[in-house]
Each structure stands twice: as C-alpha cells, then as structure tokens.
Amino acid sequence: MAGLFSESKTKQNLMRAFAGEGQARNRYTFAAEQARKEGKPAVADIFLYTADQERAHAGRYYELLKEASGTNIFIDGSYPVDETKTLVQLLRASEHNEQEEADKALILNWIEKNDDAFLRDNVVAHMTASAWVVDKDRSKVLMVYHNIYDSWSWLGGHADGETDLLAVAIREVKEEAGISCVRPVSEEIFSLESLTVDGHVKRGKYVSSHLHLNVTYLLEADSEEQVFVKEDENSGVGWFTPEEALKKSTEPWFVERVYGKLVEKMKKNG
Numbered sequence: 580m581a582g583l584f585s586e587s588k589t590k591q592n593l594m595r596a597f598a599g600e601g602q603a604r605n606r607y608t609f610a611a612e613q614a615r616k617e618g619k620p621a622v623a624d625i626f627l628y629t630a631d632q633e634r635a636h637a638g639r640y641y642e643l644l645k646e647a648s649g650t651n652i653f654i655d656g657s658y659p660v661d662e663t664k665t666l667v668q669l670l671r672a673s674e675h676n677e678q679e680e681a682d683k684a685l686i687l688n689w690i691e692k693n694d695d696a697f698l699r700d701n702v703v704a705h706m707t708a709s710a711w712v713v714d715k716d717r718s719k720v721l722m723v724y725h726n727i728y729d730s731w732s733w734l735g736g737h738a739d740g741e742t743d744l745l746a747v748a749i750r751e752v753k754e755e756a757g758i759s760c761v762r763p764v765s766e767e768i769f770s771l772e773s774l775t776v777d778g779h780v781k782r783g784k785y786v787s788s789h790l791h792l793n794v795t796y797l798l799e800a801d802s803e804e805q806v807f808v809k810e811d812e813n814s815g816v817g818w819f820t821p822e823e824a825l826k827k828s829t830e831p832w833f834v835e836r837v838y839g840k841l842v843e844k845m846k847k848n849g
Contacts, residue, residue, distance in 0.1 A: 594644065600637035604630045621697075621706065621744045621794065622690060625683055628768035632679075678836070682773040686792045696792070697738040704773075704790035708747035709735030711769060711795055711841045712761065714802040720824045720842075721800060723755050723808075724815030727779050731815070731827035733838070735793070748796045756816050757807025761800040770795040770841060782811075797845070821845065 607630035614623035686706075695701040711733055712721035725732045736751040738744060745766055752761045774791040806816040819827055821842045828834050 594640075597637050597640040597644065600633050600640060604633035604637065607633060619690070619742065621742050622687060624744070624766075624768050624794070625687060625771065628771070629680075629683065631767065679771055682771055682792075685773050686771065686794075689792055697740055697742055699737055699739065702787060702789055704792055706738040706744065707735060707774075707791040707793045708738060708744040708751065709733050709793055709795045710748040710752045710761075710798045711845065712752055712756075712798045712800050713764070713845060714818065715799060717845060718820060719802050719818040720821055720845075721752075721756060721802075721806075721816070721818055722824055722827060723813040725813050727781065727812075728830065730829040730833075731817075731819075731824070732830070732833070733795075733841075735795075744794045745796050748794075748798065752798060752800070755809050755813060756800075757809070758800055758804050760804060761798050764797040764799050766796075768794055769797040769844065770837075772837060774837075795841070 607626045611623040611626035611630065614620070614626060689704055690696045690706070693701055693704075696704070697706045699705055713719065714721075721734065722731045723734055724730070734752045734755045735748060736755075738747050741747050745763060749761055749763070753759065772793045772795070774793050776786075776789050776791055778788045779786055802818045808814060808816055825834050825838055825842065828838060
C-alpha cells in the first residue's frame with residue numbers, strides 16, 4: 580500500500596493542498612498587517628483568526644502525508660500573487676464555505692462600506708463583541724440570564740465606537756457579571772458570527788430588528804470570585820459546566836449554531 584501511495588496522484592494532490600493552505604495563511608497574515616496600517620485592529624484580528632484556520636487545515640493535510648515520510652514530492656501548482664488594494668479584495672482572494680467564512684465576508688464588507696459600522700446609529704447592522712468565559716481548568720462557563728432574550732446566554736455588548744473589540748468583550752464581562760479579574764486566554768478571535776436580533780423594547784423605546792456583527796473572544800475568570808447581577812440587563816449570573824450551559828439556554832438556534840460550536844472549540848483549545 581505504501582508503495583502504491585508513493586506513486587499516486589493522491590500524494591501530489593495532498594502536497595498541493597498543503598502548499599496552498601500555507602500560501603493562504605501568509606496571504607491573511609499580510610492582510611492583517613495592512614489592516615493595522617489602516618488603523619483597523621478589528622479587521623486585522625479577523626484576518627489573523629483566518630490565518631490560524633488555514634494553519635490548522637495545512638496541519639491536517641500534513642498528517643495525511645506521513646505515509647510519504649522520507650521522500651521528496653515534486654509538484655507544480657498555481658498560486659495567485661495579485662496585488663490587492665482593499666481589505667475586501669484581500670478577503671475575497673481566498674474563500675471557504677463554512678459559516679464563519681461566510682459571516683467573515685459579510686462583516687468585513689460591512690466595515691469597509693459603512694463608516695458607522697461600530698456604532699448603534701447604524702440601525703441595520705453594527706459591531707458587537709461577546710465573551711465565552713471559562714474558569715482556569717475549563718470545567719465551567721460563566722453565563723447571565725438575559726432579560727430581553729429571556730434565556731441564559733453568553734456575555735457581551737455593543738462596540739459603541741470602540742474598534743478594539745477585545746477591550747469591549749472584557750468591559751462587558753466586568754459590567755454584566757460584576758467581576759474584576761478577567762483576562763484573555765488569547766488575544767486572537769475565538770469565533771465570529773452574524774446574529775439576528777428581533778425587534779424589542781429597551782428602556783421604554785422600541786428597537787427594530789437588526790444584525791449584530793459579532794466577534795467572540797475566549798476569556799478566563801476565577802469561578803470563586805463573587806458575581807453580581809446587572810439589574811437593568813439581566814436577572815442572574817452563574818457558572819455552569821459546558822453541558823449544563825447548553826441545556827440552560829432556551830434559544831435552540833444559539834445552542835446548535837453558537838454555544839455548541841464554542842464548547843467544541845474550547846475542548847480543542849484545552
């Protein structure tokens with residue numbers, strides 16, 4: 580079998596895929612540098628998040644190539660080196676079909692075309708930041724009972740003009756849970772989503788349905804620190820096992836599409 584594999588097209592195709600993922604990772608890293616030069620740290624973080632995904636893809640292909648260990652693989656391939664001018668063009672240079680890739684394209688396109696994307700003044704869609712808060716040994720998740728959604732949920736809030744979305748996520752955790760010691764497990768984006776928000780009444784004023792273009796960070800806090808309810812927004816704060824957290828939410832779409840994904844990512848990240 581090993582001999583057949585060493586002579587196969589499969590080996591060459593795997594190597595092409597590995598090389599392509601490496602090239603894509605570099606492309607996104609260069610895009611992140613450009614975004615920071617343009618004063619767009621949130622966009623840069625999204626590109627770096629994608630670069631890390633490409634690294635993971637390359638790793639899977641490399642594992643499959645172990646059977647060819649000790650040999651040289653000669654390949655030819657096409658790798659685009661087009662000069663791109665805008666962040667959206669940089670994004671579209673490499674696309675995938677997964678949920679986060681689709682939402683990433685939407686988010687970057689919206690930021691590119693809307694100067695008020697980080698403000699609630701944009702009533703169609705605006706940037707938000709969320710936090711998946713875990714304890715030190717990753718056995719518990721911090722959640723709040725959100726009054727508007729009438730469900731246990733993650734923590735987070737609006738950017739309100741702040742382009743450092745990690746800072747927004749940390750700020751919201753401190754405000755919503757009343758804790759003072761919270762830190763990022765990593766400064767890289769943990770997840771991103773485009774979320775629909777149904778029309779609702781907030782502080783006596785009707786808010787029309789809109790989109791939250793959301794970036795999520797993995798944060799760590801001490802589960803022994805006392806928590807406090809922020810009465811104007813939630814009516815409960817508590818720590819739950821990841822399995823309990825999934826059962827506590829009464830929003831099926833969030834459980835399936837968001838919280839379930841975050842639990843799986845948390846397990847993979849240790």
